[in-house]
Amino acid sequence: MISEIQKIPNLESIKxxxxxxxxxxxxxxxxxxxxxxxxxDSRIFLKCENFQKVGxxxxxxxxxxxxxxxxxxxxxGVVTHSSGNHAAALAYAAGIKNIPAYIVMPGNAxxxxxNAVKNYRGIITFCEPTLEARESTADRIIExxxxxxxxxxxxxRIIAGQATAARELLLEIPDLDIILAPVGGGGLMSGTxxxxxYMKPGIKVYGxxxxxxxxxxxxxxxxxxxxSQNPVTIADGLxxxxxxxxxxxxxxxxxxxxxxxxxxxxxxxxFILERMKIIIEPxxxxxxxxxxxxxxxxxxxxxxxxxxxxxxxxxxxFAALKKQAVK
Amino acid sequence: MISEIQKIPNLESIKxxxxxxxxxxxxxxxxxxxxxxxxxDSRIFLKCENFQKVGxxxxxxxxxxxxxxxxxxxxxGVVTHSSGNHAAALAYAAGIKNIPAYIVMPGNAxxxxxNAVKNYRGIITFCEPTLEARESTADRIIExxxxxxxxxxxxxRIIAGQATAARELLLEIPDLDIILAPVGGGGLMSGTxxxxxYMKPGIKVYGxxxxxxxxxxxxxxxxxxxxSQNPVTIADGLxxxxxxxxxxxxxxxxxxxxxxxxxxxxxxxxFILERMKIIIEPxxxxxxxxxxxxxxxxxxxxxxxxxxxxxxxxxxxFAALKKQAVK
Numbered sequence: 001m002i003s004e005i006q007k008i009p010n011l012e013s014i015k016x017x018x019x020x021x022x023x024x025x026x027x028x029x030x031x032x033x034x035x036x037x038x039x040x041d042s043r044i045f046l047k048c049e050n051f052q053k054v055g056x057x058x059x060x061x062x063x064x065x066x067x068x069x070x071x072x073x074x075x076x077g078v079v080t081h082s083s084g085n086h087a088a089a090l091a092y093a094a095g096i097k098n099i100p101a102y103i104v105m106p107g108n109a110x111x112x113x114x115n116a117v118k119n120y121r122g123i124i125t126f127c128e129p130t131l132e133a134r135e136s137t138a139d140r141i142i143e144x145x146x147x148x149x150x151x152x153x154x155x156x157r158i159i160a161g162q163a164t165a166a167r168e169l170l171l172e173i174p175d176l177d178i179i180l181a182p183v184g185g186g187g188l189m190s191g192t193x194x195x196x197x198y199m200k201p202g203i204k205v206y207g208x209x210x211x212x213x214x215x216x217x218x219x220x221x222x223x224x225x226x227x228s229q230n231p232v233t234i235a236d237g238l239x240x241x242x243x244x245x246x247x248x249x250x251x252x253x254x255x256x257x258x259x260x261x262x263x264x265x266x267x268x269x270x271f272i273l274e275r276m277k278i279i280i281e282p283x284x285x286x287x288x289x290x291x292x293x294x295x296x297x298x299x300x301x302x303x304x305x306x307x308x309x310x311x312x313x314x315x316x317x318f319a320a321l322k323k324q325a326v327k
Numbered sequence: 328m329i330s331e332i333q334k335i336p337n338l339e340s341i342k343x344x345x346x347x348x349x350x351x352x353x354x355x356x357x358x359x360x361x362x363x364x365x366x367x368d369s370r371i372f373l374k375c376e377n378f379q380k381v382g383x384x385x386x387x388x389x390x391x392x393x394x395x396x397x398x399x400x401x402x403x404g405v406v407t408h409s410s411g412n413h414a415a416a417l418a419y420a421a422g423i424k425n426i427p428a429y430i431v432m433p434g435n436a437x438x439x440x441x442n443a444v445k446n447y448r449g450i451i452t453f454c455e456p457t458l459e460a461r462e463s464t465a466d467r468i469i470e471x472x473x474x475x476x477x478x479x480x481x482x483x484r485i486i487a488g489q490a491t492a493a494r495e496l497l498l499e500i501p502d503l504d505i506i507l508a509p510v511g512g513g514g515l516m517s518g519t520x521x522x523x524x525y526m527k528p529g530i531k532v533y534g535x536x537x538x539x540x541x542x543x544x545x546x547x548x549x550x551x552x553x554x555s556q557n558p559v560t561i562a563d564g565l566x567x568x569x570x571x572x573x574x575x576x577x578x579x580x581x582x583x584x585x586x587x588x589x590x591x592x593x594x595x596x597x598f599i600l601e602r603m604k605i606i607i608e609p610x611x612x613x614x615x616x617x618x619x620x621x622x623x624x625x626x627x628x629x630x631x632x633x634x635x636x637x638x639x640x641x642x643x644x645f646a647a648l649k650k651q652a653v654k
Binding site: 233279 | 605652
């Protein structure tokens with residue numbers, strides 16, 4: 001028997017995934033904004049995963065992966081290396097089954113991310129801030145504990161989970177013409193493309209990526225997996241490069257990859273914060289920037305955008321506010 | 328006949344006001360948050376006027392005042408002096424009737440506030456940043472144009488409008504034990520108290536105010552109207568002092584005034600931004616701070632809080648983000 005871990009998710013398995021994880025996730029709202037619609041001459045629907053548990057879509061995939069573990073696998077717990085939202089998401093998911101989640105984090109991870117993992121009782125092991133150190137530390141934990149490794153994106157269980165965000169959006173707004181999602185490691189992008197093309201074959205699917213971390217763009221155009229080398233972008237969730245599985249799915253199911261400059265990303269984030277009064281992280285602002293700055297023609301179209309998360313470090317802002325208060 | 332402008336709003340007139348302004352305002356959502364409930368051992372319901380048009384409750388009162396003008400009054404337009412949300416709200420409201428809105432603003436008003444007024448086609452006259460200059464400039468405009476002055480809070484038409492926020496909240500969650508609102512000039516506070524006590528006589532109503540701008544507290548306790556002298560607080564919407572009408576209503580209908588430190592206000596704002604991913608302004612964070620820092624006993628109670636607005640100046644944050652992007 002081929003297990004879920006070895007198969008590209010089909011419509012049926014995404015449906016089952018949705019049913020499986022539903023009790024443990026929020027059905028996030030779909031919002032819209034008049035000023036954004038007027039500016040783009042279209043109707044934009046924001047699937048707000050910034051309001052998801054743990055503040056990001058990551059919980060969908062992590063929960064699916066944990067719930068798919070059999071009893072023998074569950075006993076030993078799960079392990080991952082991540083400095084981002086996947087770490088907290090996996091810790092949350094492990095909590096559902098009351099099994100240990102071993103999280104390998106670089107010693108220089110932001111305190112807010114460390115706190116999020118601790119909050120869900122993840123067992124943190126700190127390591128040097130290199131991919132090599134992360135991987136060898138995770139390997140050592142696997143050897144010592146027998147825990148199951150859950151990759152943040154290059155895993156069909158994760159991809160099937162992330163696919164449920166676009167699924168919910170299309171169940172609510174079935175007649176979308178276009179759907180956009182950000183591309184980092186490609187888990188959300190792959191899942192979005194699968195759900196969209198399964199549920200509405202004629203729909204156009206675009207990935208949005210920072211110019212400064214354009215591995216998906218270069219890989220997509222050259223039909224060759226080309227990882228980024230230490231990219232620098234404010235969209236910190238999109239620094240990751242595609243994996244083998246997500247590269248294959250994006251090549252097959254995504255219509256094009258759009259690139260956004262750092263300035264465009266910041267402008268889009270600012271627009272949403274100031275006009276909609278909701279917080280989206282820079283990694284989500286790329287999709288808003290794509291429609292705001294006409295990277296594709298959306299005129300008179302119904303456009304779905306996946307807002308991936310809302311975990312923003314406002315340390316600078318609050319430090320300034322405190323200084324102002326003391327004055 | 329006594330007109331709306333001369334009468335303390337009763338239940339019937341608040342109902343009529345609600346009916347009158349409904350087509351022109353948003354019915355804002357009532358949100359809750361598990362972490363906030365757990366932390367306070369209560370159930371907190373946030374009436375989110377940060378999602379209101381113009382980003383604040385101010386539109387309710389301004390719209391009511393403009394819609395109540397008779398034909399003769401309408402012809403000459405409206406005038407106010409304000410560096411805040413009331414200016415944009417009045418410009419918006421005047422737009423409904425397509426009449427001029429003359430807005431007197433200090434020359435040093437933040438660009439974002441100036442833009443908001445311009446966006447709604449308010450006619451701006453700049454003046455020196457003193458109350459005297461504002462008032463004399465407004466007086467000159469009234470003389471020249473015959474425009475009707477609309478005070479930001481010391482006006483029963485405004486108070487009746489602001490009362491509709493608490494009314495909507497209580498229509499949605501009728502069994503609240505306690506309701507809290509911020510106190511600046513007292514328009515929102517007066518309206519909240521009237522709606523609450525009319526609709527649920529046993530309810531407790533508290534005003535929340537910065538320690539650094541405690542005129543309502545001192546006035547309430549001493550039964551004498553004592554304005555603040557140039558208060559300094561990050562809750563810039565609450566620097567205003569009570570007026571004669573709002574002082575009278577707050578004295579009669581509010582159970583107590585709670586004071587919050589600058590640090591408490593900042594902590595509460597940060598909690599809401601980080602946990603709920605929504606933007607509330609410091610002037611709204613005072614009510615969250617009141618429950619977070621146990622200024623009253625809310626244990627096992629259902630508590631309504633009026634989130635007055637979401638207009639935050641994130642200039643510092645975005646400047647830092649741009650610098651980081653360029654690096």
